Amino acid sequence: MGHAPFETNDLTVVDPFQHNTSEWGKGKIEAVLPLYDPDIMSIKPSQIGAPDKLVWLRKSTGDYTTKTGYFTSLEEQKTEEDLRRTTGIDWITDVWKQNVSPKLKLFLWKVANKALPVGERLVTRHILVDPLCKCCGEVESINHMFFQCDFSQRVWRGAPFSTDTESGTWMEYEAAWEKIKTKLCLPPTGLVKGPLSP
Numbered sequence: 001m002g003h004a005p006f007e008t009n010d011l012t013v014v015d016p017f018q019h020n021t022s023e024w025g026k027g028k029i030e031a032v033l034p035l036y037d038p039d040i041m042s043i044k045p046s047q048i049g050a051p052d053k054l055v056w057l058r059k060s061t062g063d064y065t066t067k068t069g070y071f072t073s074l075e076e077q078k079t080e081e082d083l084r085r086t087t088g089i090d091w092i093t094d095v096w097k098q099n100v101s102p103k104l105k106l107f108l109w110k111v112a113n114k115a116l117p118v119g120e121r122l123v124t125r126h127i128l129v130d131p132l133c134k135c136c137g138e139v140e141s142i143n144h145m146f147f148q149c150d151f152s153q154r155v156w157r158g159a160p161f162s163t164d165t166e167s168g169t170w171m172e173y174e175a176a177w178e179k180i181k182t183k184l185c186l187p188p189t190g191l192v193k194g195p196l197s198p
Helices: 026-032 034-042 066-077 078-083 091-096 103-112 119-126 142-148 148-159 174-180
Strands: none
Touching: 026 034, 091 103, 103 174, 119 142, 142 148, 142 174
């Protein structure tokens, strides 16, 4: 609003308070900042003189965490529906809300994003490694490692699902996950809680 008048040039936040209280002096605010009167009056000063502090409004506790910052930035870039449509995987229910350990959730996320350091991926990043599977000698890709390799097929056949799994026919993780997550597990598996598929 331009330069402050001489008589209000040195005002601080405490000056609009009523004398020796932590209540706003409405007359003082109207005299100095009439356009901001409603905004200033809506601020509730501490009644016990607590110091001011920074508060992250995206969380009920007011604390900032990396997680809340990450999800806030995601909200600004995409809506939740856009996030679900990027692949055939519903990230919220298929990964982050699974009743499994946080390490396994992160692992599922890496598999779905093709972020595991398998031979095929490492070679495309110009890392000099043997790109072949150590069990069967085929090119080690994520799909091969989880579905096509003889060893992984034996693991799937041995899993206590109620119906047989034909993992050798699964060519893409997204399609395979849709089939795996619906399979029922035979009791007793030793699992107290959570699904077998992850």
